[in-house]
Amino acid sequence: MLNGFVIGDRSLSAAGDTHPVWLAAHGQSGAYLAVGASAAGQQHLHNSLPRDDAFVIRQVGPWLAIGVSDGVGSRPLSRYGATYVAESLTALLLRPLVPQLRSNVTATRATSASAVPPVAAEAVEFKPLIGRKDRERNGAVIMDALRTRFLRRKPAEAQKSVPEMSSDLFQQAASIGWWPYSGTIMNPQLPTTTVDHLSIQPAIMSSSTIAEPSPASSLTSIQPSTTPNLSDVVQQAFEKTHRGLRGHADHLGVELADLSCTGLALLFNVETGLIAIGQIGDGAMLGLTTSGNVKELITPVDTGDPQSVYTINRPNFDKYLAVQIEERPIADPFLALFVMTDGLSGDLLYSPEPEVLTNWAVAVDRNLRGSPTPAQAAAGMLNWLAAYQVKGSWDDRTLVVITRKDGRDGDHNAASREP
Amino acid sequence: MNASSNVPDWANVQPAGGQRRLPVYLLLDASGSMEGAPIESVRQGLEQFQKEVAADQFARDSVFVGIIVYNSDARLVTGGLAPIATFQPPNLVATGVTRLDLAFQRLLESFDRDVLMPVKGGNRGDWKPMVFVLTDGKPTDESGNITNRLWQSTRDALTSRAKGQVKPGTIVAVGCGPDVDDATLKAISTGYAFKMGTSEAAFASLFQYLSISITASVQPGSTPDDPFAQMPPSADLVRIP
Secondary structure (H helix, E strand, O other): OOOOOEEEOOOOEOOEOOOOOEEEEEEEEOOEEEEEEEEOOHHHHHOOOOOOEEEEEEEEOOEEEEEEEEEOOOOOOHHHHHHHHHHHHHHHHHHHHOOOOOOOOOOOOOOOOOOOOOOOHHHOOOOOOOOOOOOOHHHHHHHHHHHHHHHHOOOHHHHOOOOOOOHHHOOOEEEEEEEOOOOOOOOOOOOOOOOOHHHOEEEEEEEOOOOOOOOOOOOOOOOOOOOOOHHHHHHHHHHHHHHHHHHHHHHHOOOHHHHOEOEEEEEEEOOOOOEEEEEEOOOEEEEEEOOOOEEEOOOOOOOOOOOOOOOOOOOOHHHHOEEEEEOOOOOOOEEEEEEEOHHHHOOOOOOOOHHHHHHHHHHHHHHHHHOOOHHHHHHHHHHHHHHOOOOOOOOOEEEEEEEEOOOOOOOHHHHOOOO | OOOOOOOOOHHHOOOOOOOOOEEEEEEEEOOHHHOOHHHHHHHHHHHHHHHHHHHOOOHHHHEEEEEEEEOOOEEEOOOOOEEOOOOOOOOOOOOOOOOHHHHHHHHHHHHHHHOOOOOOOOOOOOOOOEEEEEEOOOOEOOOOOEOOHHHHHHHHHHHOOOOOOOOOOEEEEEEEOOOOOHHHHHHHOOOOEEEEOOOHHHHHHHHHHHHHHHHHHOOOOOOOOOOOOOOOOOOOEEEOO
């Protein structure tokens, strides 16, 4: 069985609303670090409304799949659509690339001398920085508003014990997993290999959900197979997600329109650099090249009305689905890929100053690679998303970044560029 | 990075910005029949509207106002779209007939001149404009004869524009006084239409409703195409069925 990880938002069900206000996640695949963060918009927080954005990052073998979705603000349950779409797109992008369960399954167990995770769980620290008054004035504004709202719901006596100014108003829950790194594809006829703990990479998702414990993993070899047509893979992932969304609405007992949301999907091979992309609705997907340029990876289909957004739940959605395959020249690969909802892309793509977007991409990429740990990279990015101020920018913001950590010594143009 | 540590400095990461505005147009009937208390109530209502919308921290940054006063002529008295925070209600004089068609023409001109479409590498683009039409009677021609012939074609030109052109998000008509015609008000509107009396309290209610609907429309969870969708019913402002 081919191993991989999945991190990010969980699909919401009728078992209760577990969608967190803030979410950050990180994982590694080969030489690449994948970091995702999603923050409820300041207007949402002010009105005690939930976050409507969602993201999922899924990895198996050399493939990384990113799913991002933005629920329509006028639909109170759209997050149920966004979380479903993000998860469904990533799963369906990878399904054609993974051997079927009934074939190539070898029940072997790790034979390492160690029976505990390589890093003690308590040594992994994740403290979101939102709310520290001495660090972020805007974070303090958010926390003041939340505290005020929280106090209104408390009886007079209980208000005395509410903390003055801290992030204790929120509960943090996290699931932390370690997956064996399955970077090698082997002949299925050979005996399976033992797990090498030196190559185990941690992937962390912090959220308000309780995760299932990871089963004891086993590396299963697969035979290299012909990669399917990725354009078809993307098209079918969106088509099946659209159909599945209908079933999800029926299951929840709501109208399909109640789950209105956009869909952005990116499939990336960390070994070959091949990228397959699909998008319906707004948001953006960008690539930062070694030459220091930022390229928009896909242009959404023109609906004829730039002030309206098409969503994946609508009939004839495929008329407005954009699909793109990208193969960079070896001499100028992408150093980083960015997938984001329009709460962020709207603040990036509409400036007449051409350098601003490139400076932003270089700065984010540098900060992620320069963080002491991947967990701190995720926390830093989340904190920034939640707190930066642009006039009129109050929407949810979601960003997923895949950045190449290794082999960047020679990439001076982008890496050394100062904003 | 901070010089004193290896922790990245995210505070230096700056997005480009680019504000998205919500254009709100008020088309105000200043014909002769509005003379006296009604036109004064409209002026006071505009002051109230400006204060209340500018007081909302989210609406203050987003809402830009265009006021078109119409009678025998029509003028965009704000010159273009004015930020709600600095918008000054104009002096209003009631005289002449009711050329609603000219008001719609000024509106169309402003759409093309003042409302921004999104341009990547350029500007963010505005939300679809909200349009509110206040009238105390039936639209006329230049001689004061009641007619739908003139205004209907200009109103329809607004709502059936070609791809890539600015269209209104919503047009809401409010009729004040005994001379309004329900059918005309509904024909002007793209959704619901309303009617009310001409008392000072009625105008105050109207502008309060406008304020609430506009501040609600910049919130997540709003229904921009029906700004009054979640408004509680009012005795002063009656929705026409």
